[in-house]
Amino acid sequence: MISYYSYKDTGIEWLDEIPNAWDIKKIKFLSSKVGDGLHGTPEYTEHTEFYFINGNNLGDGLIQITPQTKSISEEQYYLNDKKLTLQTLLLSINGTIGNVAFYRGETVMLGKSAAYIKFYDNINIQYIRWYLESSVFKNYYELELSGTTIKNLSLESIKNTPLTFPEKEEQIFISRFLDQKTSQIDRLIEQKEKLLKLLAEKRTAIITQAVTIGLDPAVEMKDSGCDLIGNIPLNWKVSKIKFNGQTRYGLGEPPPKKMDGVPFIRATDIFRGKIDMANIQFIDPDFIPWSKNPTLQEDEILVVRSGAYTGDSAIVTKECDGFIAGYDMVYTPKTINSKFISYVLLSEYMLIGQIYQARNRAAQPHLNAEELGNFTIALPPMKEQNQIAEYLNKFLDSTDSTTTTIVKSVSQLKEYREALITSAVTGQIDVRKEMVDSNK
Numbered sequence: 001m002i003s004y005y006s007y008k009d010t011g012i013e014w015l016d017e018i019p020n021a022w023d024i025k026k027i028k029f030l031s032s033k034v035g036d037g038l039h040g041t042p043e044y045t046e047h048t049e050f051y052f053i054n055g056n057n058l059g060d061g062l063i064q065i066t067p068q069t070k071s072i073s074e075e076q077y078y079l080n081d082k083k084l085t086l087q088t089l090l091l092s093i094n095g096t097i098g099n100v101a102f103y104r105g106e107t108v109m110l111g112k113s114a115a116y117i118k119f120y121d122n123i124n125i126q127y128i129r130w131y132l133e134s135s136v137f138k139n140y141y142e143l144e145l146s147g148t149t150i151k152n153l154s155l156e157s158i159k160n161t162p163l164t165f166p167e168k169e170e171q172i173f174i175s176r177f178l179d180q181k182t183s184q185i186d187r188l189i190e191q192k193e194k195l196l197k198l199l200a201e202k203r204t205a206i207i208t209q210a211v212t213i214g215l216d217p218a219v220e221m222k223d224s225g226c227d228l229i230g231n232i233p234l235n236w237k238v239s240k241i242k243f244n245g246q247t248r249y250g251l252g253e254p255p256p257k258k259m260d261g262v263p264f265i266r267a268t269d270i271f272r273g274k275i276d277m278a279n280i281q282f283i284d285p286d287f288i289p290w291s292k293n294p295t296l297q298e299d300e301i302l303v304v305r306s307g308a309y310t311g312d313s314a315i316v317t318k319e320c321d322g323f324i325a326g327y328d329m330v331y332t333p334k335t336i337n338s339k340f341i342s343y344v345l346l347s348e349y350m351l352i353g354q355i356y357q358a359r360n361r362a363a364q365p366h367l368n369a370e371e372l373g374n375f376t377i378a379l380p381p382m383k384e385q386n387q388i389a390e391y392l393n394k395f396l397d398s399t400d401s402t403t404t405t406i407v408k409s410v411s412q413l414k415e416y417r418e419a420l421i422t423s424a425v426t427g428q429i430d431v432r433k434e435m436v437d438s439n440k
Contacts, residue, residue, distance in 0.1 A: 004430050012162060014139040019427035022166045028159035030128075033118045035082060036093065036155060037110025044070045050077040051106070055092025055113035058099040060186075061129055063090065063106050072109055080109045087119045089129060093153040097141055100132045115158055127171035127425070130178050131163055134422040164426050174424050177431035185417045192410050199403050203272075206395060208347040210388050211340070212378050228353035229378050236380045242373030244336040249305075249369065250325025251294050255287035262288065263323040265296065267304040270314045270328070273346050273396075275302070283324065294324045299338035301331040301345065303372060310365035311355035315342040329369055337382065339389035344377050 007017035010024055018024070027034065042052050048071040051057075057064050084090075084103040092099035094113035102125065103116070110116060119125050131137060144157035166174070213221070214233050221231040224238050232238070241247075254264055261282040269276050288294060296302070298321040303313045305328050315338060316323070333341055344350055354375045359365045380388070423429045 004427055007427070010162075010164075014143070015136050015162070015164070016426065016428075018164050019166070022164055022427055024162050025165045026159065027117060027128075027161045027163065030123050030163070031117050031119045031159075034115065034155050034159050036115045037082065037112050038080070039112045042070075042072050042076050042109060045073045047071055048073060049107055050074055051108045052111060053108045053114065054111035055094055055096055055099055057108075058090050058092050058101040058114060061100060061102055063101045063103070063108060065106075077107055077109055082110065082116065084108075084110075084116055085118055087121060087123070087125060089117045089119065089125055089132070091115045091117065091132060091153075091158065093155075093158070095150050097145065097151060097153050098132070098138060100129050102129065115153075115155060117158065122168075124168055124171040124175065126175040126179075128163065130175060130421055131425045133418070134425050135418055136164070136422055136426055137161065166427065170432065173432050178421055178424055181420055182417055185413055185420075189410055189413050189417075192406050192413075196403060196406055196410075199399060199406075203396065203399055203403075204346070204348055204351075207343050207392060208349060210392055211344045211347050212349060214380060214384060215387060215391055224378060226376050226378075228349045228376065232378045233380065236378055236384075239377055239379045240373065241331070241341070241375050241377060244341070244377075244379070245331050245333040247303075247329055247331050247369040247372055248293060250302075250328050250330055251289065251292060252327055254281070254326060255283040258282055258284040261285055263320070264326055265302060265320070265323050265328070266326045267307055267309045267312075267328055270302055270304055270309060270312050272312065273314055273342055275314045275317065275320050277319075280323075288324060296323045296325050296330065297321055297332075299333065301333070301338065301342050303329040303331060303345070303367065305329050305367045307365060310359040310367055311351065313342065313345040315339060329367070329372060331372065336379070337385035337389050339393065340385040341377070343389065343392050350375065350377070 004019040006020045008020050010016070010018055012024070037054070038052075044052070050072050051065055052070045052072050053063060053065075057066070057069060086103065086105065088103040090101045090103055090110070092113060093115045119128065140161060141153050141157065145151045145153060165171075212229055212232060213219070214236075216233075220234045222234050224230060224232040224236075226238055229238065250265075254266075259282060262285050264281050264283045265275060266281065269280060296316045298316055298318050300316045301313055302316065302325065304310050331341075345355075355367070358371045358375075359367050379385075424431050
């Protein structure tokens with residue numbers, strides 16, 4: 001990477017040197033207005049071309065309309081006094097912070113978790129978009145956030161955001177450079193994420209096949225009597241989860257955190273059959289209600305009971321023996337191989353056919369112990385349960401290792417993308433020379 005000849009100190013703690021010819025300017029001096037969206041809920045309607053969006057509809061420079069995006073009436077849209085212009089950038093400011101999008105004339109009304117910045121006509125907003133996606137802007141807003149559970153970025157903080165500001169011609173060079181380079185990186189990321197999706201589909205298919213028809217494709221079959229399961233081997237039976245183990249609830253509200261306390265498992269630590277140890281929290285043992293039997297034992301199974309992860313599950317490994325169960329359910333297998341039932345809970349007939357159906361009956365995703373206990377399973381003899389569990393352990397060790405490698409690669413590409421953006425918008429690389437050299 002080619003750098004500039006000379007640099008100067010910015011005088012800002014979280015922002016290093018910038019090229020001598022560059023300036024620092026605040027957004028409020030480059031824009032005519034900074035505001036946020038509607039503080040309230042509009043009246044929704046069916047299938048119009050007018051949408052109510054929030055911060056989670058912003059990303060990668062685009063307003064992203066999804067099947068879940070709510071429609072509003074044309075009348076409501078035109079009564080909205082916060083009209084957007086083509087020189088407007090949108091920024092998520094509540095919950096998820098820092099998602100950026102250009103306004104390109106979409107018929108949208110903003111919610112309060114999105115802010116709009118109307119820049120003057122002579123400002124290159126493509127360059128500013130890239131600055132707002134850099135780590136230097138992230139460093140700034142993390143110092144400015146307010147709120148405890150849900151973080152917020154104030155409009156005043158946005159107005160006072162300091163920008164590294166080269167001449168306009170150079171801004172255009174930087175924007176073109178980043179358009180080109182990030183597009184290349186994004187294509188690589190997209191390819192790898194497609195591969196991850198295919199691996200996940202294959203993973204589910206192999207699990208489902210193993211826990212419904214076993215390992216012998218030539219075995220004689222019979223009708224299970226359950227449409228969700230279909231045919232099963234002749235010596236298998238159909239049962240319910242509650243007849244093969246017991247379910248209890250973990251703790252509700254977590255006790256206070258303590259650095260050297262007891263490990264505490266939350267719903268966000270549970271993913272596709274495993275407990276993710278990366279962000280485990282620790283709690284004060286003096287405040288644990290031990291009478292609730294919250295201590296996990298090896299081979300028990302955690303099942304998420306509420307929220308976005310409802311129905312996901314994970315088997316308790318030896319490493320997690322003695323950890324404390326959070327809000328979720330804990331299933332203790334009695335007359336069934338624990339690893340076998342943990343795979344059943346990840347199968348298609350269980351997830352799509354039963355868990356997802358049950359969790360979506362409430363206004364918010366939720367499962368209870370009675371629902372979990374009444375789920376129907378295909379149950380082979382114990383010897384076959386052991387064989388299936390051993391087979392799936394070996395198969396998934398291989399596929400999960402491949403998945404981990406690809407996930408790491410995607411993470412590295414995203415880190416490189418952000419680092420490249422940051423280097424370009426702070427002048428750590430001279431993109432004019434980079435583009436000249438790349439075109440030779």
